[in-house]
Amino acid sequence: MKVSYQWLSEYVDLRDMSPEQLAEALTRGGLAVDGIASRNQGVEGVVVGLVRDMEQHPDADRLHVCQVDVGQDELLQIVCGAPNVAPGQKVPVALPGAKLPGDKQIKRAKLRGVTSNGMLCSAVEIGLDTRLLPQNQTVGLYILPEDTEIGADIVQVLHLDDYVLDIDLTPNRSDCLSIRGLAYEIAALTGKQTTFPTDIDVTLPNEPSPIRVRIESDRCTRYDALVLTDLQAVPSPLWMQMRLLSMGVRPIDVIVDVTNYVMLEWGQPLHAFDAGKIADSTIVVRQAKAEETLVTLDGTERRLDDDMLVIADPEKAIGLAGVMGGENSEIHSSTTRVVIESARFDAPSTRRTGQKLGLRSEAQQRFEKGIDPAVVRTALLRATQLLVQLAGGQISGGVATATTDAESALAQRVPFSPNRCRELLGCDISDDMMHELFRRLGFTVVEDSENWMVNVPTRRPDIALAADLVEEVARLYGYDNIPSTLPLGPVTIGNRDARQRILEQVRNMLVTRGLFEVRTYAFTSPEAYAPLQLAEGNRLRNMIPLAYPMSDERRVLRTHLLPSLAEVARYNLAHRVDGGAVFEFGRTYEADALPITQQPREREVVAMMWFGTLPDSLHERARPYDFYDAKGAVEQILDGFGIVVQYERAQEPWLHPGRSAAIVCDGQRIGFVGEIHPTTAAGYDLSTTLYAELDVAQLVKRHTTSLLVESLPRFPGARRDLALVVNKDVLVGKMLECIDELRSKREILRFASVFDVYEGKGIGEQQKSIALALSFGADERTLTDAEIDEAVQEVLQVLEAQFDAHLRG
Amino acid sequence: MDLEALKQELATLHTKALQELEDVQDTKRLGEWRVTYLGKKSELTTLSKQMGQLDAQTRPLFGQLLNERRQALESAFTSKREAIESAEQNARLAAETIDVTLPGRHTDVGAVHPISRVIRDIEDIFLGMGFMIADGPEVETDRYNFEMLNLPKDHPARDMQDTFYITDELLMRTHTSPMQVRTMEQMHPHAPIKVIVPGRVYRRDEDDATHSHAFTQIEGLVVDQGIRMSDLKGVLEAFAKALFGEHQRVRLRPSYFPFTEPSAEVDLVCVHCQGRGCRVCKDTGWIEILGAGMVHPRVLDMAGYDSSIYSGFAFGMGPERIAMLKYGITDIRQLYQNDLRLLRQFAKV
Ligand SMILES: [Zn+2]
Secondary structure, eight states, rough: EEEEHHHHHHBBOTOOOOOHOOOOOHHHTTOOOEEEEEOSOOOEEEEEEEEEEEOOTTTTTOOOEEEESSSSSOOOOEEOOOOOTTTTTTEEEEEEEEEEEEEEOOOOEETTTTEEEEEEBBTTGGGGGGGGOGGTSSBBOOBBOSOOOOOOBBBHHHTTTTTTEEEETTTTOOGGSHHHHHHHHHHHHHOOOOHHHHHHHHOOSSSSOSSSEEETTTTTTEEEEEESSSOOOOOOOOHHHHHHHHHTTOOOHHHHHHHHHHHHHOOEEEEEEEEEGGGGEEOOOOOOOOTTTEEBSSOOOEEEEETTTEOSSSEEEEEEETEBBGGGGGOTTTTOEEEEEEEEEEEHHHHHHHHHTTTHHHHHHHHTTTTOGHHHHHHHHHHHHHHHHOOOOHHHHHHHEEOOOOOOOOOEEEEHHHHHHHHHOOOOOOOHHHHHHHHOOOOOEEEETEEEEEETTTTTTOOOOOHHHHHHHHHOOGGSSSSSOOOOOOOOOOOOHHHHHHHHHHHHHHHTTTTEEOOOEEEOOGGGGGGOOOOOTTTGOOBBOSSHHHHHHHHHHHSSHHHHHHHHHHHHHTTOOOOEEEEEEEEEOSSSSOOOOOOOOOEEEEEEEEEEOOOOOOOOOOOOOOHHHHHHHHHHHHHHHHHHEEEEEETTTTEEEEEEEEEETTTTEEEEEEEEEEHHHHHTTTHHHHHHHHEHHHHHHHOOOOOOOOOOOOOOEEEEEEEEETTTTTOOOHHHHHHHHHHHOOTTEEEEEEEEEEEETSSSTEEEEEEEEEEEESSSSOOOHHEEEEEEEOOOOHHHHHHHEOOOO | OOOEEEEEEHHHHHHHHHHHHOOOHHHHHHHHHHHHSTTTSHHHHHHHGGGGGOOOOTTTHHHHHHHHHHHHHHHHHHHHHHHHHHHHHHHHHHTTOOTTTTTOOOOOOBBOOOHHHHHHHHHHHHHTTTTTOOOSEEEEEEEHHHHHGGGTTTGGGGSSSSOOOOSSSSSEESSSTHHHHHHHHHHHOOOOOEEEEEEEEEOOOOSSSOOOEEEEEEEEEEEEOOOOOOHHHHHHHHHHHHHTTTOEEEEEEEEEEETTEEEEEEEEEETTTTTTTTTTTTSSSSEEEEEEEEOHHHHHHHHHOTTTTTTEEEEOOOHHHHHHHHHHHHOOOHHHHHHHHHHHHOOOO
């Protein structure tokens, strides 16, 4: 909220506080001041002048030569190009030597041969915010009211010596949405006194109001209305316009300006209706009817529903309660009888209505946070006073009013224990100090030994519980005065659980293997999944949509990490990175059916991708990544956690059918590794790319933590190498599994590994040569050649039987 | 043959052998020398065979002399061999010289993402203070994300966090705070609770240099009997010192969160200027780093911890902001761009 420093200083003495000091005090009290702006954008030496006389410039059609009275002995001759310049106008005059915003310096000059002793100024030239001015004040010269004093410094006249504080109010502090509320707050924070004017001087006629008011909904606790006649919709006085401008409100005419001014001063939104448009002189506050419509002041037709509260006459709605008035009861220049409304509407209802209709008026922002019921009548009287003073209004009858029972239950009495307060803050604040702090806040305390009852004025609806009072005490006492301690209580052990440890270990393994961790977004689009070639009904297509996405590219929750990593690869290749390996710990969001009715499964996976080429180095040639780079990473993780798996040919449409595997453990698939299908890769602008993923929950479930060492062999073992020729399509993994099975029969056979695979010269066209190493050993003796040979023979027989394997000749 | 003549012959032979040895420069010639002077067909051997012609009295004398000469030659040979081998090795080593300034052979290492790095550092600090780490769902219910945190429907404070809804009741969590409630419900009635919760959160903010529709948060929660606001200050101070250095201090400013009361914004001494004032801290010397407060009694009560007996504090911070401050990153989007040229700079221990 933008706040005028000068206006504040009227209600609390700020002579010893600069705007900066005030901002610091407010910020440290919980009202964060985001900025302080001087209203003066660099105006110096500009005074009020009266255009006495005006002649056409002899040599320029668009220029006029004016004789201007600036309160000096002689008139100043000033050449002016503004289209609206006319004799009798009072305008800002930049005298020679004057400074204007944008470091402009005004000098005596000759314009087409005619001497000009200064410049007549427009609104923008003296730094006014033209977005908030009526258009007729922004084009050409800025015309000042007739009663403005000639020769007066424009800085004083337009209150440009004021400062505007931009306060980032938290939503609980509705009481600070007004100058008076802020004055109370400043007084409480600084220990100063407020200096509000005492009485509002209005005499109401001792006769009934010409209108009647009726409340038909529990969402309005009070509705006051007063009729004024003979109002002149003239511009409001300059001081009022400037105060409105400084607080970001557009001056319009005195009637609207007064309602806004009182809202800024008291926090109570007011509304003015044309009394002539109200049928039967009766105002009804009621719920809207379903499908009822109302054209609001902004000219938009609004479709209402029965959750909304309207102001109506017996025939039609004439306003959206607390949100915006209706066009059908808007005041015009011809309006002579005006109804001023001051009421209290239900906060949540006002908020819902504003949200549904996309309206956020100043009034609605105040109602939705809660206004002070004690001020409803006062604000109405204050507006009446100003309208009588400034717009020549005549009061017609007394206040028409309606209230409901809820009205009386609004004052807060909050129980408070000073001991509990000290306990919660960890701070020894005396009872006397607490009394003093509450006094500064305007809260009264009824003391009953250890338990206090604190009466909170209705302007502070945010104070409802003892905890709220504890905060007030802490805030005013000063958070800086609270000491630093550590929790007492028992010692607790902090450690990572199995999942967290595994994630850390996997992260470290992959990083040491050269993979970079990435973080991608969970929101994506179905289009980004097109390259996956998913069939109709594939559950990866069950992407949960956001209700109101911010963009088409991010409108559903991801079901797979491959598209995310493919985008990382594509981005990097497009940015002159030759290749790389990345991984992410990410979640996929899996729904059985759409739309979802409960929280979806969030499956955590570690996904890895290798794209492009390994970098060229002094010691190693650049080469494209291949399947075995990916599989090596997967094996390292699984071996590290002691998880035994099989690799089976994968069937996924997004994987290369001949170069991919499903990773299976105990019959359950726990991940994939493979080359991305060339069509899928092309869909992401990628060439050969490898992908692997492992399900984190499966790693957690299946990892083994026990580590028992085997005793070291006491007798030498033996190794035999076999070169075997088999058909190309034989899977070496299956051969090794087969040898592994033999171990139960042949105890001396310890393990088998493959150390070479060869195809080509010397081997049949459809064949390959496999070099296996067999290790033998026994715990209690040295093996004989004979028994090793026997075991080797058995291996050969089994491999021949199952795989048609023959020793290479 | 008399002894003197043999002695003379032996001395001559000895001198000649040593002279020749002097000239030997390589292993091959050394071998030849050895055959010539110490081998089976050497003159020394020939001389020793003549010993038989001496009388029995002088024979031992000559034998001893012969032995001495042989040992002397063998010793000279050994020295020479060592000298030659050493020289030859030096020559070989000189020939093997390589350019030690060329780069070594690497297995290129990758890097932990800067956000993960910050999260890990922060986790380690709180683990050291006896906190556990918890994890929760990103798709949350309105109930846990808002209502149980004292944010009923139609509460204006809901505007503080613009929400991605999925249905009326399901949404992307806007903060990690729902885990305050979930943790309390899960731990109930156990105390103390000391937990931190890192995780991804989502808000309807347009992505720009300082906003991201997806970012991470770390929530902290302590609940027990006798937890004080001063404890919040002390724990955060210990945390700040551990993360940014011993000179750190924290400053609490009153603020508002619906689920804490009292609430505070927490500032640290600006890490750029150490409090002197700079562009990063807008010349205040302080940077806002987290939000915190005493757990609101309604939140405690709703989660089953009687607020007249228990109290607690909670805090929340943004690893992105900390990463940006620590590593000098000026645009939050860079943290989600995954540009390897940036990530490579984090390949440090
Ligand atoms: Zn700084």
